[in-house]
Amino acid sequence: MAMRVMRAAMLCAAVGLLGLRAAFTAPRASPAPDAWPRSSGISSSESSESATGAWDSDASAASAFGDSLLRFAAGALLGLALVSFPVAPAKADVEDVVIPVDDKGKTTTLTKEQLVRGKRLFNAACASCHVGGGTRTNQNVGLAIEELSGAQPNRASVEGLVDYLNNPTTYDGLKDISEVHPSIKGGDIWPKMRSMKQQDLYDMSAYILYQNQTIPEKWGGGKTYY
Incomplete structure (x- = not known):
């Protein structure tokens, strides 16, 4: 919470500095012709034009310097706010992740309770x-x-x-492997599967697909990530 407040303060300060640029820009003014000394041989109008040009040049230089200084300070504050207090990447809500139910296009979403339950069941029966x-x-x-x-x-x-x-099968679907892979069919061999209900299998399956949707670069990535 404190970090958010400091970040907001820095952003406000940066915006304030940019506002100063507009609020305190000095109005352009020209010096009175008589305020400048006249040189012999130079007409009054020529002297006035020369003095006005010099005045404008000095005022423009001062304004440009002040403008650059304010821009630099505002940029420094913005950069410090972004670097010092990085924002965590946004995460989609559980209910927003679409899970495929079948291969005909039917989909569903999970509640947080279903996701937690599916993860717990997966870790107990499959994670090894x-x-x-x-x-x-x-x-x-x-x-x-x-x-x-x-x-x-x-x-x-x-x-x-x-x-x-x-009913687990080989990758090509030709051979039954219930004796070597945990399954309901092989419940007499796999004690953890004996108490599993169809809803348990549904929640575990939905959890697997949820992970595919939310962390596709890590899920199934092997030793690179786990």
């Missing part, structure tokens, strides 16, 4: 092999959206992942 969306036993196939989309059948949706967690 799929931390950060990778796959420790096969680093060529992770949980990134590109790899999920390339599977047969397509797993890049909630329904696709729920189907996999019920």
Whole structure:
């Protein structure tokens, strides 16, 4: 909170300095002709024009210097405010992230409670092999959206992942692997899956896809990020 107040104060000061430039710009004035000495052989009009030109030149130089000084001070304050107190990147609300439900275009969104629950279930049942969306036993196939989309059948949706967690198959979809991958079908081998309900599978799948939508460069990135 204090940092926000200081940042706002610096920005206000910078704007104030820019305002001074307009508020205190001296009006242009010309000296009275008689206020300048006359040289012999020079007419009154010539002397007046010469004096006025000199006066204008001095006034313009002073005004330009003051203007540059105010601009520099305002710029310095703005730069200090931006560098010293960086703004955190904006994050989308959980409810704004669209999650694909099936491969026909149906979508949904999550509540914060669903996201927290899905993360907890994923960490308990899947993270030992799929931390950060990778796959420790096969680093060529992770949980990134590109790899999920390339599977047969397509797993890049909630329904696709729920189907996999019920009845897992190889990447080409030809062979059952319920004995080597946690699943409802292999519940007698995988104790953690015995108490799983379909809603649990739904929330875990939605969490995986949510991560793909919000941190696509990290999710499934492997050892580079995790």
